[in-house]
Amino acid sequence: MEETRIKKNPADFSVEPNMTSYEVTYNSFEWENVAKEFEGLPSGGLNIAHEAIDRHANGPLADKTALIWLGENGEERTFTFSQMKKESARFANVLKTLGFEKGERVYTLSTRLPELYIGAMGILKNGSVMCPLFSQFGPEPILQRMQRGDARGLLTTQRLYEKKIAPQMDKLPELRTILLIDAEEDMNEKVLSLPRLMEKASDMFEIVPTEPEDMSLLHFTSGTTGMPKGVIHVHKAMYTHWVTGAYVLDLHPDDMYWCTADPGWVTGTSYGIIAPWLHGVTNIVNEAEFDAERWYGVLQDYKVSVWYTAPTAIRRLMRLDIDPLESYDLSHLRLVQSVGEPLNPEAVVWGVEKLKMPIHDNWWQTETGGIMIANYISEDVKPGSMGRPLPGIVAAVVRQNGDGTVTEITEPGKDGDLALKPGWPSMFRGYLHNDEKYKKSFVDGWYISGDLAYKDEDDYFWFVGRADDIIKTSGHMVGPFEVESALMEHPAVAEVGVIGKPDPLIGQIVKAFVSLKSGYEPNEKLKRELIGFGRKKLGAAVAPKEIEFQENLPKTRSGKIMRRLLKARELGLPEGDTSTLEK
Amino acid sequence: MTNEEIKAKIVEQIYEIAPEHEGETIPETENIQRSLEIDSFDFLNLLTGLNEELGVEVPESDYGEVDTLEHMTDYFAKRMT
Numbered sequence: 001m002e003e004t005r006i007k008k009n010p011a012d013f014s015v016e017p018n019m020t021s022y023e024v025t026y027n028s029f030e031w032e033n034v035a036k037e038f039e040g041l042p043s044g045g046l047n048i049a050h051e052a053i054d055r056h057a058n059g060p061l062a063d064k065t066a067l068i069w070l071g072e073n074g075e076e077r078t079f080t081f082s083q084m085k086k087e088s089a090r091f092a093n094v095l096k097t098l099g100f101e102k103g104e105r106v107y108t109l110s111t112r113l114p115e116l117y118i119g120a121m122g123i124l125k126n127g128s129v130m131c132p133l134f135s136q137f138g139p140e141p142i143l144q145r146m147q148r149g150d151a152r153g154l155l156t157t158q159r160l161y162e163k164k165i166a167p168q169m170d171k172l173p174e175l176r177t178i179l180l181i182d183a184e185e186d187m188n189e190k191v192l193s194l195p196r197l198m199e200k201a202s203d204m205f206e207i208v209p210t211e212p213e214d215m216s217l218l219h220f221t222s223g224t225t226g227m228p229k230g231v232i233h234v235h236k237a238m239y240t241h242w243v244t245g246a247y248v249l250d251l252h253p254d255d256m257y258w259c260t261a262d263p264g265w266v267t268g269t270s271y272g273i274i275a276p277w278l279h280g281v282t283n284i285v286n287e288a289e290f291d292a293e294r295w296y297g298v299l300q301d302y303k304v305s306v307w308y309t310a311p312t313a314i315r316r317l318m319r320l321d322i323d324p325l326e327s328y329d330l331s332h333l334r335l336v337q338s339v340g341e342p343l344n345p346e347a348v349v350w351g352v353e354k355l356k357m358p359i360h361d362n363w364w365q366t367e368t369g370g371i372m373i374a375n376y377i378s379e380d381v382k383p384g385s386m387g388r389p390l391p392g393i394v395a396a397v398v399r400q401n402g403d404g405t406v407t408e409i410t411e412p413g414k415d416g417d418l419a420l421k422p423g424w425p426s427m428f429r430g431y432l433h434n435d436e437k438y439k440k441s442f443v444d445g446w447y448i449s450g451d452l453a454y455k456d457e458d459d460y461f462w463f464v465g466r467a468d469d470i471i472k473t474s475g476h477m478v479g480p481f482e483v484e485s486a487l488m489e490h491p492a493v494a495e496v497g498v499i500g501k502p503d504p505l506i507g508q509i510v511k512a513f514v515s516l517k518s519g520y521e522p523n524e525k526l527k528r529e530l531i532g533f534g535r536k537k538l539g540a541a542v543a544p545k546e547i548e549f550q551e552n553l554p555k556t557r558s559g560k561i562m563r564r565l566l567k568a569r570e571l572g573l574p575e576g577d578t579s580t581l582e583k
Numbered sequence: 584m585t586n587e588e589i590k591a592k593i594v595e596q597i598y599e600i601a602p603e604h605e606g607e608t609i610p611e612t613e614n615i616q617r618s619l620e621i622d623s624f625d626f627l628n629l630l631t632g633l634n635e636e637l638g639v640e641v642p643e644s645d646y647g648e649v650d651t652l653e654h655m656t657d658y659f660a661k662r663m664t
Contacts, residue, residue, distance in 0.1 A: 072617070111617075136620060136622060289616055289623055290623050291646050291647050291650075292643050292644060293646075293647050312623075316623075316643060319643045320642075320643045320644055321642065321643075321644070322644065474622065474623070474624060505624070506624050528599070528602045528605075531602050532601070532604075532605060535601060535602070535603045536603040539620065540601070540620055540622040541622055545625075545628075
């Protein structure tokens with residue numbers, strides 16, 4: 001194996017890293033010691049919003065900027081910790097007045113507006129559970145997730161409401177209230193103007209006492225054989241957010257921090273909202289989607305020092321024909337972290353050449369709640385590797401023996417399931433309404449991640465692939481079953497198999513293989529119709545970008561479509577074991 | 584090619600990438616990605632398709648100048664004369 005290693009010399013750093021020696025910290029780390037980083041609620045208990053906002057607002061950081069919001073059209077709004085405390089208190093009072101109770105799920109469906117961030121904190125203050133949806137989801141994924149998570153409230157915008165919620169209100173009878181961020185007046189008794197309610201609400205709120213194990217967030221993640229699952233997280237997850245904020249993001253009080261992830265996904269909540277604020281750090285939110293020049297402009301103008309972004313964005317920047325350090329003043333930037341899908345070695349090295357620092361890859365999942373394996377600012381980087389386990393995390397490569405036991409693979413370079421020892425604070429506490437599935441995630445004392453990896457002789461982990469058919473596109477997980485189910489609703493479709501087709505820019509694109517019912521002709525017109533049909537139902541983030549007609553799809557004798565075979569054929573790879581293939 | 588013809592080509596290409604909008608009037612001055620809910624991959628495909636149709640390549644650094652239908656039309660018009 002060719003070994004490249006990007007050496008670090010922390011003595012040259014302008015800021016001393018929080019973790020100067022990985023080995024020392026890893027070997028001495030205890031989760032219990034993290035408790036002292038938090039204040040706790042005055043009446044006892046633990047609440048993320050208190051530790052992220054109110055604690056700072058009540059102390060020396062009251063007038064420090066908590067949020068800098070950059071609007072799509074060039075507007076800028078800033079909020080201090082004190083202002084965030086008041087605004088989120090108003091939001092919590094709105095929820096309380098409307099009768100929202102502890103544990104009830106309040107969904108968010110919005111582009112990155114300040115009210116989304118205020119709402120997140122307000123929901124948690126009220127003891128309710130925040131359940132984020134991605135604003136680019138189509139009506140179908142939204143409905144699935146709202147029904148499965150028992151949505152009682154929704155924070156959204158007029159446009160998104162009218163387009164994606166209003167047409168299917170009859171399917172959401174339990175949904176009591178919708179708060180519209182940008183409506184001056186109520187639409188009806190259920191659909192209310194948020195500004196009007198906020199204006200009347202008090203800016204004082206006593207946080208509803210929550211315990212460390214109370215549910216805080218519910219994120220949905222895609223399944224391979226079924227519909228999306230609600231992943232339960234608790235307030236104590238902030239222990240992991242704090243530790244990763246310190247050791248992986250290396251947050252220091254004077255940092256300007258920008259996480260480009262959308263709060264519709266777990267990175268956007270754990271690291272786009274919670275982690276920086278737990279550290280009292282100024283958090284930059286950019287409403288606009290990727291635009292290379294604009295993004296470099298934000299890094300420069302807001303003196304960003306720690307940047308958490310995604311491989312797709314890095315690869316887009318690599319396409320730009322400029323030398324960023326000549327065109328922009330990026331002298332404040334001292335750390336770039338990336339997550340979403342494995343970062344290709346070329347992108348890591350591009351960072352060294354163009355930004356004078358490697359891009360640091362890390363690995364985690366919705367289920368893990370926070371970063372689990374990472375490259376650290378003080379440690380050498382091996383391009384292409386996800387790095388080493390976070391202090392407090394025991395990770396291993398294991399082989400499942402099929403009898404309920406697993407064997408740890410200690411031999412370097414040998415593939416297996418990437419597994420974690422359960423018990424870290426941000427570990428998911430369940431799949432909502434699906435205990436059986438949750439239990440199946442743990443085998444013989446290990447959480448089996450579903451990713452395949454190997455470990456090298458220096459204990460660095462390397463991603464190999466997924467153990468299942470889940471698709472990773474633009475850093476987002478897409479479940480093939482959800483896509484197949486939507487396409488099956490089209491009258492022309494007899495069968496569908498959906499796979500991830502490798503793409504150099506966004507990792508994988510969603511591709512559907514379709515066989516048609518008799519009487520339908522495979523042609524370009526129908527293909528276009530199906531693409532449009534999928535997009536309308538699922539939204540651009542989930543719908544197939546490519547459709548291919550096939551007369552028959554490969555199936556097992558029991559009639560299950562063999563996605564693995566579709567994928568092997570697409571890639572021109574050996575078909576592997578086809579003994580179960582229907583002849 | 585006149586501005587109207589260029590615009591028609593763009594709209595045609597939008598329908599190709601996002602057929603769910605087929606036949607709709609595309610707003611002139613709104614952010615295309617936002618108002619049509621096309622993601623950045625779709626947007627790249629849109630520009631690739633237009634490059635094939637109109638022979639003008641939009642470099643990544645100019646993406647900010649082609650954010651709306653109006654801006655995109657102007658951008659291509661300037662480079663096609």
